[in-house]
Amino acid sequence: MLRLDQVVKEYKTGDRALNGIDLQVPQGQVLALIGPSGAGKSTLIRCVNRLVEPTSGAVYLGDQEITSLGSSGLRRARRRMGMIFQEYALVERLTVMENVLSGRLGYVGFWRSYFRRFPREDVAEAFRLLSRVGLDNMVDKRADELSGGQRQRVGIARALIQNPELLLVDEPTASLDPKTSRQIMRLICELCRERTLAAVVNIHDVPLARMFAERIVGLRQGVIVYDGTPEGLSNQVLTEIYGVEDWDASDTGETAPSKPDPTRPKSKPDVEHLVGM
Amino acid sequence: MSATSATRTWKRPALISNPKWRWAIWIGAGVYLAFAFGTLEINWARLQEGLPRGQRFLASFFPPDFGSRADSILDGILESLWMTVTSTVIGVMISIPVGLGAARNLAPRPIYLLCRGVVAIARTFPEVILAIFFVKLFGFGPFAGFLALSVGTVGFYAKLLAEDIEDMDPVPPEAVLATGASWFQWLNYAVQPQVIPRMIGLAVYRLDINFRESAVVGIVGGGGIGATLLTAFDRYEFDSAAAILLIIIAIVMAVEYSSGFVRRWVQ
Amino acid sequence: MPVRHDKDIPIWRRRTTARKWGVWGLWLLGTAIFVYCWQLISDKTIWMFVWDAPTQAADLASRMSPPKWGYMSELWRPLWDTLNIATLGTLLAILLAVPVAFCAARNTTPSALLVRPLALFIIVGSRSINSLIWALMLVTIIGPGVFAGVIAIGLRSVGFVAKLLYEAIEEIDPDQVEAITATGANGPQRVAYGIVPQILPAFAGISVFRWDINIRESTVLGLVGAGGIGLQLDASISTLAWTQVSLILLVILATVVVSEWVSATIRHAMI
Ligand SMILES: Nc1ncnc2c1ncn2[C@@H]1O[C@H](COP(=O)(O)OP(=O)(O)OP(=O)(O)O)[C@@H](O)[C@H]1O
Ligand SMILES: [Mg+2]
Numbered sequence: 001m002l003r004l005d006q007v008v009k010e011y012k013t014g015d016r017a018l019n020g021i022d023l024q025v026p027q028g029q030v031l032a033l034i035g036p037s038g039a040g041k042s043t044l045i046r047c048v049n050r051l052v053e054p055t056s057g058a059v060y061l062g063d064q065e066i067t068s069l070g071s072s073g074l075r076r077a078r079r080r081m082g083m084i085f086q087e088y089a090l091v092e093r094l095t096v097m098e099n100v101l102s103g104r105l106g107y108v109g110f111w112r113s114y115f116r117r118f119p120r121e122d123v124a125e126a127f128r129l130l131s132r133v134g135l136d137n138m139v140d141k142r143a144d145e146l147s148g149g150q151r152q153r154v155g156i157a158r159a160l161i162q163n164p165e166l167l168l169v170d171e172p173t174a175s176l177d178p179k180t181s182r183q184i185m186r187l188i189c190e191l192c193r194e195r196t197l198a199a200v201v202n203i204h205d206v207p208l209a210r211m212f213a214e215r216i217v218g219l220r221q222g223v224i225v226y227d228g229t230p231e232g233l234s235n236q237v238l239t240e241i242y243g244v245e246d247w248d249a250s251d252t253g254e255t256a257p258s259k260p261d262p263t264r265p266k267s268k269p270d271v272e273h274l275v276g277m
Numbered sequence: 278m279s280a281t282s283a284t285r286t287w288k289r290p291a292l293i294s295n296p297k298w299r300w301a302i303w304i305g306a307g308v309y310l311a312f313a314f315g316t317l318e319i320n321w322a323r324l325q326e327g328l329p330r331g332q333r334f335l336a337s338f339f340p341p342d343f344g345s346r347a348d349s350i351l352d353g354i355l356e357s358l359w360m361t362v363t364s365t366v367i368g369v370m371i372s373i374p375v376g377l378g379a380a381r382n383l384a385p386r387p388i389y390l391l392c393r394g395v396v397a398i399a400r401t402f403p404e405v406i407l408a409i410f411f412v413k414l415f416g417f418g419p420f421a422g423f424l425a426l427s428v429g430t431v432g433f434y435a436k437l438l439a440e441d442i443e444d445m446d447p448v449p450p451e452a453v454l455a456t457g458a459s460w461f462q463w464l465n466y467a468v469q470p471q472v473i474p475r476m477i478g479l480a481v482y483r484l485d486i487n488f489r490e491s492a493v494v495g496i497v498g499g500g501g502i503g504a505t506l507l508t509a510f511d512r513y514e515f516d517s518a519a520a521i522l523l524i525i526i527a528i529v530m531a532v533e534y535s536s537g538f539v540r541r542w543v544q
Numbered sequence: 545m546p547v548r549h550d551k552d553i554p555i556w557r558r559r560t561t562a563r564k565w566g567v568w569g570l571w572l573l574g575t576a577i578f579v580y581c582w583q584l585i586s587d588k589t590i591w592m593f594v595w596d597a598p599t600q601a602a603d604l605a606s607r608m609s610p611p612k613w614g615y616m617s618e619l620w621r622p623l624w625d626t627l628n629i630a631t632l633g634t635l636l637a638i639l640l641a642v643p644v645a646f647c648a649a650r651n652t653t654p655s656a657l658l659v660r661p662l663a664l665f666i667i668v669g670s671r672s673i674n675s676l677i678w679a680l681m682l683v684t685i686i687g688p689g690v691f692a693g694v695i696a697i698g699l700r701s702v703g704f705v706a707k708l709l710y711e712a713i714e715e716i717d718p719d720q721v722e723a724i725t726a727t728g729a730n731g732p733q734r735v736a737y738g739i740v741p742q743i744l745p746a747f748a749g750i751s752v753f754r755w756d757i758n759i760r761e762s763t764v765l766g767l768v769g770a771g772g773i774g775l776q777l778d779a780s781i782s783t784l785a786w787t788q789v790s791l792i793l794l795v796i797l798a799t800v801v802v803s804e805w806v807s808a809t810i811r812h813a814m815i
Contacts, residue, residue: 102737104727406764492677510681513684
């Protein structure tokens with residue numbers, strides 16, 4: 001289904017984020033990608049849909065090679081991969097419905113999308129998905145009026161309306177409280193099962209990964225150091241991935257090391273001093 | 278569930294939810310535009326006549342003629358620069374007491390109202406109109422332009438200074454006041470540090486504005502490069518005009534570039 | 545650092561010695577420049593006129609009052625023209641400024657080497673030159689009238705709107721655009737869904753604010769023949785019709801106050 005072949009990514013700064021990654025994900029498999037901060041998890045996910053351009057190596061989706069596609073081919077390939085982000089990455093000033101429908105942009109021409117004239121089936125599907133993720137009555141709310149959990153649900157609906165074969169999920173729960181984190185993870189896994197979707201889920205929270213994923217891949221400094229079942233994730237393996245730490249003594253794994261939500265200050269158009277500009 | 282939602286349709290919620298208002302605004306805007314264009318009274322014949330002249334003007338930028346009027350251009354530019362410097366300095370100096378007085382959290386009510394009044398009057402009229410009157414009163418020459426620019430500076434700077442003081446973080450000033458500081462000590466220790474960096478930036482910015490305005494007051498006799506420019510256009514000496522415009526642009530760019538440095542330096 | 549030891553007793557000072565001298569030097573330099581500039585201006589000033597100014601001012605004031613209210617009937621049309629110059633000029637500026645801003649913003653420019661410097665130069669050029677000078681140019685080229693005023697306001701405002709707009713574009717949240725990209729959207733769709741919603745409030749605020757400034761500026765364009773109420777002002781001053789002048793000034797005052805109020809109200813409503 002998804003196949004990475006010797007993928008290398010070296011950033012312009014010289015950081016070698018991925019160092020020859022080989023990975024295969026069959027259809028319907030939920031794979032959790034764990035590893036310390038800076039291991040290259042986000043880079044790996046972004047190399048798949050080429051939000052980050054891999055330096056060398058190849059990525060195949062089905063039997064199509066993504067890495068050699070031109071720009072319109074790439075757009076068509078991106079429709080087949082839904083992406084879910086840590087900070088939700090909703091377009092804040094658009095409504096919930098517009099955000100969900102933006103998942104159909106790859107299928108709809110510019111003017112249709114500009115005038116928000118999406119095909120009837122797309123709108124119906126959007127309503128279905130919104131009620132599936134539990135946001136029935138929020139259709140016309142603006143995205144910046146939602147809570148974190150609600151936003152992530154919109155993000156999930158946006159990814160699913162693409163009708164993808166693969167979900168790329170980058171730390172879906174890092175900005176959420178423990179309970180909501182579980183709900184969101186459960187929702188993602190259920191949806192993958194319903195639709196036999198493959199998913200690559202970046203996650204910091206090892207217990208959560210153990211609970212929901214069928215397969216766990218450990219990444220350290222751009223190299224895969226573990227690939228196996230959740231049961232095989234022993235303390236020794238964790239040490240190999242994350243470095244030395246007393247894994248049983250702390251139960252901090254329960255709560256994700258959540259990054260602070262970068263709340264941008266609302267930009268008030270303060271222009272008074274620009275008179276002579 | 279899916280049966281009912283399949284029939285649901287969705288439309289983007291309109292910016293103005295009341296349809297009556299929405300239509301009224303659209304129609305009103307349309308009618309206004311129709312009338313506005315209708316009363317433009319474009320003289321097409323004159324416009325046609327202007328095309329070759331416009332071409333000649335554009336062509337005269339390649340290359341512009343700095344030489345043949347070099348003396349009066351240099352004179353005008355220097356005069357503009359003197360006016361810019363003096364009016365910015367004097368304007369800012371007057372702005373400080375006025376601005377302090379116009380800050381609601383600092384000045385007693387009567388002084389506040391007085392200073393706000395001064396600011397409002399200084400702001401209302403464009404510098405050119407002020408210059409017309411100052412030329413009438415003080416005679417032709419850079420002094421009138423200097424006064425007009427100074428008044429403009431007060432209107433700009435005092436207002437922003439007052440607003441900055443009103444917006445400042447109230448906790449440090451309270452802390453300083455709690456030490457038993459006098460009013461002037463308080464000003465020096467609590468208010469000044471908070472507003473100074475931005476105000477220095479704004480002073481440089483006003484310098485930039487004053488230079489650009491100084492090119493205009495000359496048109497009504499207030500000194501500076503404007504008079505030279507007006508003559509150049511009146512005599513259709515487009516290459517000299519192009520030279521003047523390029524010099525103005527270059528100076529504005531230079532001031533803007535150095536203001537970036539100043540701002541970084543005061544931070 | 546700025547602590548000096550004097551016989552083992554530390555003495556705190558605000559600045560180091562070098563910095564202290566530097567600051568003094570700057571003050572001295574600044575004062576010298578100011579005095580020099582002032583000297584040059586004062587050489588060109590006939591001080592007799594200046595000392596005489598208070599009497600002149602009193603005289604002028606007495607000749608200006610009371611305003612000639614009857615003249616108002618002749619001012620409605622110029623006032624309408626002034627409004628149109630500001631409004632149509634702002635619309636023209638917006639139309640031109642949007643593409644310039646997208647070319648100037650680092651994150652949307654088609655080419656950082658060729659297109660961006662050109663866009664930045666358009667912005668500086670437009671901003672450096674006062675609308676009155678733009679009007680002077682246009683009156684010479686396309687002839688006097690309201691149309692020249694509209695174009696002049698438009699050309700002056702392009703730089704203003706484009707500069708503020710491109711700064712807003714550079715400050716957008718790239719994650720939102722990335723998410724739209726990941727759905728397989730094409731270039732125009734990325735702009736329409738990822739960028740435009742983010743800059744729309746700034747854009748509206750900038751436009752309204754510039755309209756307000758343009759009302760003020762278009763009141764004087766008539767001085768060089770580019771239409772609006774400035775024409776009447778110019779004519780009244782040159783015929784020494786001072787009671788008309790005072791009425792015109794009152795009208796300008798009222799217009800400016802109203803436009804400022806309108807613009808502030810709209811901007812407040814938008815936040
Ligand atoms: N845009 C970029 N430019 C340069 N270097 C980058 C860039 N993005 C990531 N890197 C580098 O690549 C490496 C991997 O980063 P990546 O974001 O993939 O890590 P991660 O595993 O997702 O970490 P985290 O858990 O903190 O999200 C890091 O060393 C980082 O500094
Ligand atoms: Mg990451």
